[in-house]
Amino acid sequence: MRIMVLCLSVWHTVFSRRIEYRNAVMMIKNFPIIARCLSTMVLCTLSTMAFAQAGDTVEFKDGAWISYRDSYRKMISFEKYSGAKQFLQNNIRVAIIDKKSSLDGVRLSLDGKKTHLNLPLDPAGRAVFPMLKAAYDENAELRVNRKDSVVKFEYRISITTRPDGLYEIADLRAACDQALHYLRYQDFLHYSLKQCVGVKFAYGRDQNEISLKVKYNDQLSAALPVAEGSVFPDDNYNAFKVVVYKFTASAESGQIISNDVPLAITALFE
């Protein structure tokens, strides 16, 4: 606040005179004033930034952050959504945007005046979002110990995994539809023309001998091909093993059997 008052007094001295102009040529003459105004602003904001960051821990200094309030308001919409969602999970996610980097050692924390919470990330970068009124009231921040040129925050819908590895194809289709309907509810223009085409099972790099098979009419298919890929279709971080299952009209009553629990299952749209 002290800084704001200081800025005010600077402005008052610079701008205490009245400026008039009558035509476009005169407007150009006014630009230096705008420039002065901008530079004052930049100085003020830099000093406030320095002020604000003084209390930060070293690890999270200069790291990516977002406002907890903004995140809260995005995440709560899933809780309040009245449509079908029993196959879905909604997470905040730290996504790698720099391909040379990795999620190893990346930490997410929620920091306010009194709130200090470490939010564990799963190998896909997702965290369970805590709904805390206290953190909202404190106007807390979600911080990552990586720069925002390396990571970014996302809000992601994915399909819940099953410990027994047994997925009814009808359930997976319903799950994909649920995800699509929720995304349409959030962003109608972008998702209104999309259709569900399949699901993607993502596994960790260290998960060996992955086998995903389709069981239909008591017959087990050969294992679906495993490829290198990303958890979500638009990620640019491809350090996962993925198996894509595309929906077909014929195998609707079948099952998918996974011998290992995937990190995440995501819906595919086209």
Place this chain on the structure above:
Amino acid sequence: MKKIAFILLLMSLTTAQGQINVSDNLISDQLQNTDSMPEHSQDKYVGLYIAELPKYQGSSDMRTELAVDVRHEWSNGILLSVNSWKPYDTYQLGKHLSSVQNMDYGVLLGMGLNRASYITESDGNANKDWMPFAGGFFKYKLSEDIQFNSELLYYFGRFRGGAYADLNVIKSFPVNDHQTIALSAGTTLGNHDFSTTQYGISEAQSIQYGYPAYSPSAGVEDVHMGVTWHWNFNSSWMLNSSIYASHLAGNVNGTRQVQDANNGSLLVGLAYRF
């Protein structure tokens, strides 16, 4: 902090010398649902700007001044909004009637200042007058980045019968996690009573000030567009900048009090989120 907000409010009362109808609240042009707040919580912004504004819409005389905007939302749906540079709806108290995912609408009560308040006697007027209004707002979010905002107001008191609407489409472009650039385009509409009270010159005024009498018609008052740039430094501080241009339509720009139908303005300032 409350004291500071109060002081800023007082300043907004005394410092407003120019006006431009920058259509949307600088600090939160994104639709934010009140049902997405925790119970018994609030969201509050106070912004202080340096502004280059025309003395009044249609004036060729520019002013540099401090401008204030305040936005306070409560989880029960009550909202308070102050924009010192907005002429017709400067002070607003309202309530969200429904605020779910994509749609947000509610009622508004408030006061603005008569356009003549900014026109000095030598320019043909000197009647400073508050314009109390009742009305509503409607916002619809078409996608994550495209939004429609509107406001419809009906005036009371001396300006009874005046109705005013402000319609805008906003498209935002996220630059990164903390910076957004938003483009807006829109129009304001006024009925006959509104345009007459704001732009008309009666026979009596004509004789008093020596200006030719003028009777504007209802319809489009102006078309406008703006670019707003938001930059969040942390969860509390942000830098907001706005460039705004408007054109007064032929319905109302025939009076000699409109020296220039085209107006531009610039606002740069810091806002704090409590």
